[in-house]
Amino acid sequence: xxxxxxxxxxxxxxxxxxxxxxxxxxxxxxxxxxxxxxxxxxxxxxxxxxxxxxxxxxxxxxxxxxxxxxxxxxxxxxxxxxxxxxxxxxxxxxxxxxxxxxxxxxxxxxxxxxxxxxxxxxxxxxxxxxxxxxxxxxxxxxxxxxxxxxxxxxxxxxxxxxxxxxxxxxxxxxxxxxxxxxxxxxxxxxxxxxxxxxxxxxxxxxxxxxxxxxxxxxxxxxxxxxxxxxxxxxxxxxxxxxxxxxxxxxxxxxxxxxxxxxxxxxxxxxxxxxxxxxxxxxxxxxxxxxxxxxxxxxxxxxxxxxxxxxxxxxxxxxxxxxxxxxxxxxxxxxxxxxxxxxxxxxxxxxxxxxxxxxxxxxxxxxxxxxxxxx
Amino acid sequence: xxxxxxxxxxxxxxxxxxxxxxxxxxxxxxxxxxxxxxxxxxxxxxxxxxxxxxxxxxxxxxxxxxxxxxxxxxxxxxxxxxxxxxxxxxxxxxxxxxxxxxxxxxxxxxxxxxxxxxxxxxxxxxxxxxxxxxxxxxxxxxxxxxxxxxxxxxxxxxxxxxxxxxxxxxxxxxxxxx
Numbered sequence: 001x002x003x004x005x006x007x008x009x010x011x012x013x014x015x016x017x018x019x020x021x022x023x024x025x026x027x028x029x030x031x032x033x034x035x036x037x038x039x040x041x042x043x044x045x046x047x048x049x050x051x052x053x054x055x056x057x058x059x060x061x062x063x064x065x066x067x068x069x070x071x072x073x074x075x076x077x078x079x080x081x082x083x084x085x086x087x088x089x090x091x092x093x094x095x096x097x098x099x100x101x102x103x104x105x106x107x108x109x110x111x112x113x114x115x116x117x118x119x120x121x122x123x124x125x126x127x128x129x130x131x132x133x134x135x136x137x138x139x140x141x142x143x144x145x146x147x148x149x150x151x152x153x154x155x156x157x158x159x160x161x162x163x164x165x166x167x168x169x170x171x172x173x174x175x176x177x178x179x180x181x182x183x184x185x186x187x188x189x190x191x192x193x194x195x196x197x198x199x200x201x202x203x204x205x206x207x208x209x210x211x212x213x214x215x216x217x218x219x220x221x222x223x224x225x226x227x228x229x230x231x232x233x234x235x236x237x238x239x240x241x242x243x244x245x246x247x248x249x250x251x252x253x254x255x256x257x258x259x260x261x262x263x264x265x266x267x268x269x270x271x272x273x274x275x276x277x278x279x280x281x282x283x284x285x286x287x288x289x290x291x292x293x294x295x296x297x298x299x300x301x302x303x304x305x306x307x308x309x310x311x312x313x314x315x316x317x318x319x320x321x322x323x324x325x326x327x328x329x330x331x332x333x334x335x336x337x338x339x340x341x342x343x344x345x346x347x348x349x350x351x352x353x354x355x356x357x358x359x360x361x362x363x364x365x366x367x368x369x370x371x372x373x374x
Numbered sequence: 375x376x377x378x379x380x381x382x383x384x385x386x387x388x389x390x391x392x393x394x395x396x397x398x399x400x401x402x403x404x405x406x407x408x409x410x411x412x413x414x415x416x417x418x419x420x421x422x423x424x425x426x427x428x429x430x431x432x433x434x435x436x437x438x439x440x441x442x443x444x445x446x447x448x449x450x451x452x453x454x455x456x457x458x459x460x461x462x463x464x465x466x467x468x469x470x471x472x473x474x475x476x477x478x479x480x481x482x483x484x485x486x487x488x489x490x491x492x493x494x495x496x497x498x499x500x501x502x503x504x505x506x507x508x509x510x511x512x513x514x515x516x517x518x519x520x521x522x523x524x525x526x527x528x529x530x531x532x533x534x535x536x537x538x539x540x541x542x543x544x545x546x547x548x549x550x551x552x
Contacts, residue, residue, distance in 0.1 A: 005394070005401035005408065142436070175439050176394070176410035178401035282439075289437035363438050 001182050008146040008172040009035040011179045012102055013042075015150025016074050018184050020191070022048045023066035023073040025059040030114040031170040032076040032104040056081040060088035060101070067097040068226055070217035072154055076102035078170075079121050080111060083128070089163055090129040093251060095226050096205065096213065098157035098192055100150070101125075105169040107358055116358035117170035119281055119332040125165045126310045132248040134255035136262045137165040137310040141284045143177035149307070155190040156262055160254055161212050167309065169332075171282045171360045195222065205247075206233035211254035256311050264307040267320055269295060273302030276324045277353075277370065278317075278341055280306040282360050283332050289363035290370070299374070309337065314344040324348045328370050332357060377518060379427040380441045382458055383450035385415055388505030392448075393425030395509065395527045396519060400429055402530075403523030407432065411439050422454065429518070446516050448508055450490070452477050467516055469508060486515060488550060494543060503536075503543035510547020521548065 006014070013035050016024075024043060026036045040050045049066075053059045059075045066073035077085060082103050092099055105121045107113035125137050136156050138149045146168060153164040193214040195201035200214060201222035207213045213233075216222035225235030230247055232238040255262070269291060270276060279287035284305045294301035304320050304327075317340075321327055327345055329338040330353045338352035353369050355361035361369075379396065383389035390412050400406040409428045415421020426441040443463035449455040450471045462468060464482045472487035479485055488511060490504040506528070513524055525541065532540050 003402050005398040005410070171411075171439065174411070176397050176408075176412075177436075178407050285436075286438040292437065360439065362440065362442070364442075 001180050001186055003178055003180055005176055006143060006179050007034070007174050007176050008140065008143040008168055009104070009174070010038050011143040011146035011177075012076075012150045012166060012168065013038045014179070014181050015147035016072075016100065016154065017043065017046065017048075018147075018182060018187055018189075019151045019154035020072040020184065020189055021074055021154070022071035023063065024048070024050045024075065025053055025062035025066070025073070026075045026077065027053055027056045027059050027081060029056075029078045029081045031106055031173045032078050032081070032102065035076045035102065035104070035173075056084035057088060060085040060092070063099050064088060064092050064095065064097045067092070067099045068095070068218055068224070070220065072098070072158070074100040074102065076104065078104050078106045078114075079108045079124065082121065082124060086128045089135075090131055090133075091228050092163040093129065093133045093135065094131070094228055094247075096161040096215070096251075097163065098161050098215070099163050100153045100157055100166060101163060102150075102166045102168065104173045105167065107170075113358055115170060117172075117282060117332065117360060118356060118358065119169060119283060119336075121167065122309055122331075122333065122336050125167055132252060134252045134311050135163060135165060136160075136255060137167050137308065138262075139167045139281045139307060139309050140172065141281055141305065141307075142172070143175060143179045145307070146172070147179055147181060151187050151189075155188065158190045158192045159212070159261065160258060161192060161215055162255060167281065169282050194220075198222065203233045204235050205231060207250060207254070211250050211257065259311060259313055262308055262311065263313040263316060265313075265316060265320065266305045266307060268303040268305070270302030270304060270320070270324075272300055273323070274300040274325045275374070276302045276304050276321055276327050277366070278304045278306070278321070278327055278329045278337075279331065280309060280337065283330055283355075286361055286363040286366055287330050290366040293363060293367055294370075306337070312340050312344070317341060317344040318346070321345050322347050326351060326373065328353050328373065330355060330361070330366055330370070332360060375429070375431040376435050377429045377445045378441045378443060378463070379425075379429070379446045379518070380444040380458060380461055381425045381448040382454040383423050383448075383505070385419065385421050385423055386502075387423065387450050388502060389423040389425055389450065390414060391531060392505045392509050393427055395524060395531050397427055398531055399519045399523040399527035403526050404520060406430065406519075407436055409436055409439055422457075424458075446512060446518060448512060450474075450504070450508075455479075469512055469515075471504065471508070486511065490547075493546070497546060498539055498543055500539070503539055506540045506543035507547040507550075510544040511550045512547075514548045514550065
């Protein structure tokens with residue numbers, strides 16, 4: 001383990017490499033470009049490949065190909081690039097290709113404000129691909145967590161044969177912080193299940209009890225079939241209702257049933273709290289400062305911070321906030337995750353505090369907005 | 375322990391490098407935690423460069439990214455002092471480059487005025503190391519970070535051909551006693 005002073009973008013790149021990243025494909029976009037540049041400068045010397053493609057569509061498809069070729073692969077982009085990747089993301093979901101997509105949120109719609117942050121893509125990363133599916137989305141609040149959650153994202157991707165989104169933003173991306181960097185030997189690294197024999201390798205979509213099929217990859221001696229159409233366990237096109245239903249239910253359930261593997265949240269000062277702020281990502285930082293300030297003023301505030309956004313864990317959210325009287329959901333958008341929190345928490349009044357601020361709302365702005373409801 | 379440090383200069387004055395040297399020194403060569411953010415404009419346009427650093431000795435104390443009440447501040451120009459003075463705490467130690475005009479100051483501040491830029495030009499033949507003189511002075515007067523940690527960090531951050539002159543400038547700052 002070594003300590004360094006790096007940005008969240010670099011921390012994510014380091015975490016990905018520690019987890020075993022071997023292939024990165026991307027197209028430059030602010031505020032994700034420096035993650036790409038950093039990997040281009042270091043990954044080749046670790047025998048990995050970094051490639052720039054003509055756009056984000058080609059990039060994510062190259063990443064899917066690399067994943068099917070048996071290596072750990074990643075791309076990084078921002079909202080506009082993610083829009084282009086959405087079709088490919090669906091392909092990764094239905095072909096069950098383990099990979100990581102890093103989305104560094106900036107201000108949209110469209111090209112918006114490229115260098116500034118909001119938290120406006122929390123639905124985009126979950127719902128923008130068509131069809132029936134579920135996808136894990138992890139959200140760091142510091143450079144250290146950029147490293148830690150990059151490792152976790154790869155481990156989930158490999159364990160569940162699924163794309164995973166790591167959702168950061170422009171402010172976090174370029175904040176410099178102390179990060180404890182661990183090597184591959186110092187962290188837990190998960191690798192995808194492989195077919196045990198040729199017979200098993202004939203069924204690239206036949207799940208085991210955990211709903212996850214072992215993955216035969218190119219070049220390993222299996223006749224690999226990768227099918228984007230609805231398919232049976234052999235990977236053969238099967239448009240009938242039974243096969244389709246079975247497939248998409250499994251795609252959803254292998255994620256939702258493994259909630260404990262994916263979900264994480266943290267509580268601060270919630271033991272005796274009457275009020276709680278719910279926040280995630282960069283906004284959780286000033287929210288934490290605001291909670292401490294409220295405490296100094298005598299208000300019993302706590303902070304409940306989401307480290308995973310999707311799949312949404314209704315039960316953990318409801319349990320964590322069950323003793324709270326008023327819950328304030330503070331986010332840097334028009335109030336998106338508020339709907340999920342309000343749906344889950346029946347025991348308290350849940351109030352949306354949408355604070356759109358290109359620089360991340362400062363603690364004072366949060367305090368002022370929340371105080372109106374006290 | 376929690377210390378907030380704010381530095382502002384113009385493009386080309388090495389404010390970002392100063393911030394990076396301090397941040398790395400703390401993160402890598404001491405047990406401190408640190409959060410740093412920077413904003414800058416193009417050197418040719420003379421836009422503001424600003425660095426916010428927050429040092430703590432526990433992770434729990436790190437929260438918001440930006441300085442709200444600086445304990446230590448460095449201003450290379452008077453207009454930046456006016457622009458950012460609301461972010462400087464009442465008990466702050468304030469370092470100002472007196473090569474340029476200085477406006478009214480807050481009486482509760484502990485103020486050091488040194489012509490860092492002129493001094494760099496006179497003693498080391500180039501104004502570009504004014505940042506390192508200021509850094510040495512800040513370390514001497516505040517004890518914010520261990521001297522050796524800063525030296526290690528300078529050697530790591532600064533381009534090779536600038537290391538020796540930057541170290542000289544840093545030591546010059548450490549010796550300042552106004």
